[in-house]
Amino acid sequence: MSAALSSGRHVVVLVSGAGTNLQALIDATNSSDYGVRIAAVGADRHGIEGLDRAERAGIPTFVCRVADFPTRADWDVALAARVAAYEPSLVVLAGFMKLVGANFLAAYAGRTVNTHPALSPSFPGMHGPADALTYGVKVTGCTLFVVDGGVDTGPIVDQQAVRVAPDDTPETLHERIKVVERAMLVDCVGRMVREGYAVDGRTVRVGAR
Ligand code: GAR
Numbered sequence: 126m127s128a129a130l131s132s133g134r135h136v137v138v139l140v141s142g143a144g145t146n147l148q149a150l151i152d153a154t155n156s157s158d159y160g161v162r163i164a165a166v167g168a169d170r171h172g173i174e175g176l177d178r179a180e181r182a183g184i185p186t187f188v189c190r191v192a193d194f195p196t197r198a199d200w201d202v203a204l205a206a207r208v209a210a211y212e213p214s215l216v217v218l219a220g221f222m223k224l225v226g227a228n229f230l231a232a233y234a235g236r237t238v239n240t241h242p243a244l245s246p247s248f249p250g251m252h253g254p255a256d257a258l259t260y261g262v263k264v265t266g267c268t269l270f271v272v273d274g275g276v277d278t279g280p281i282v283d284q285q286a287v288r289v290a291p292d293d294t295p296e297t298l299h300e301r302i303k304v305v306e307r308a309m310l311v312d313c314v315g316r317m318v319r320e321g322y323a324v325d326g327r328t329v330r331v332g333a334r
Contacts, residue, residue, distance in 0.1 A: 133214035134318050135164040139221040144175025146219035146240060149307035150314060151182045159311075161318045164211040167204070169223050185211075191223065201226035205233065215318055218272065219310065222251065230274060235324055237272040238317070240310050242302045244268060244284055249277035254302060255295035263289050265298070267306035269313050271324050280327045282317070285309045 140147050147166060153159045166179035167187045179186045187207050194200040205228055208216055218225075218239040225237065243253030245268040250256070257265040266286040273279040285305045289298060313331065316322075320332035 133212065134160055135162040135211070135213055136215045136217050136314065136318065137165050137167060137208050137211050137213040138163055138179075138217045138219050139167045139169075139208075140173065140175030140219055141169055141222040142173055142175060142220050144173065144178045144220065145303060146307050146310050147175050148178050149311050150217070150219070151178060151184070153311045153315065159315050161315055164213055165208075167207055169221065175220070198226060198228065201228045205229045205231075208233070215314065217310070217314055224276065225272060227274070230272070234273065235271060238269055238282060238314070239272050239277070239279070240306055241268045241270065241277045242299055242306060243277075244286065245270060245277055245281060249275075252295070254299040258289065258293060258295055258298060265289060265302065267302050267309060269309055271329060280324050280329045282322075282329045282331065283309055283313050 138147050138150060150163060154161055154163055163184050165185045165187060166176065167189060168176050169190060171188050176186050189200065189204045189207050191197060191200045194203060204225065209232060216233050216237040218237065241253060243257055244266045248256040264286050266284055268284045269282040270279040271282060287302050287305055316331045322329060322331045
């Protein structure tokens with residue numbers, strides 16, 4: 126895979142839950158120095174705090190639910206169309222708990238990043254912090270990657286480490302990871318959009334334009 130960012134400086138963010146990563150991006154975009162605008166926030170479900178955060182910030186929102194389409198592939202086509210309406214240079218999956226499919230990637234491969242609460246390639250999937258605790262690792266963390274067709278397998282943009290505490294629960298560990306994750310996401314998305322980036326095989330270079 127090889128891709129470089131177009132000149133636009135706006136992103137679409139997709140969320141499924143609390144949206145604290147989205148909020149960190151919203152807060153960052155309030156500074157003109159950040160140089161990135163959130164054109165829209167999309168979700169796969171109604172009634173989540175992530176959508177409320179966007180609405181409070183005056184950002185357009187949309188919901189695209191799998192259940193509203195005959196097949197998963199139809200949903201995927203519709204999701205790509207909803208995103209495309211905003212012509213983003215980058216799509217940011219920030220706690221978006223659905224795998225995008227082939228149609229979405231046909232439009233946005235190389236231009237979609239996802240954040241995951243584990244150090245890839247360890248502990249992919251929905252339960253990264255719990256799986257890390259169960260395994261007994263002493264260090265875990267978070268990964269920002271360029272989305273490909275796998276589950277949390279894409280080329281890595283950045284990773285940050287977090288030590289596991291002896292008394293951690295999945296929840297306390299995840300909350301500590303999220304503090305680091307939000308800073309990583311804001312930093313990387315800002316640099317990718319402002320400075321461009323290139324994906325060459327599994328290597329991502331930010332600022333390579
Ligand atoms: C984040 O930790 C994100 O990495 C994780 O969900 C959380 C969303 O938090 N995503 C995954 O586990 C996907 N595999 P937020 O809604 O508060 O931003």
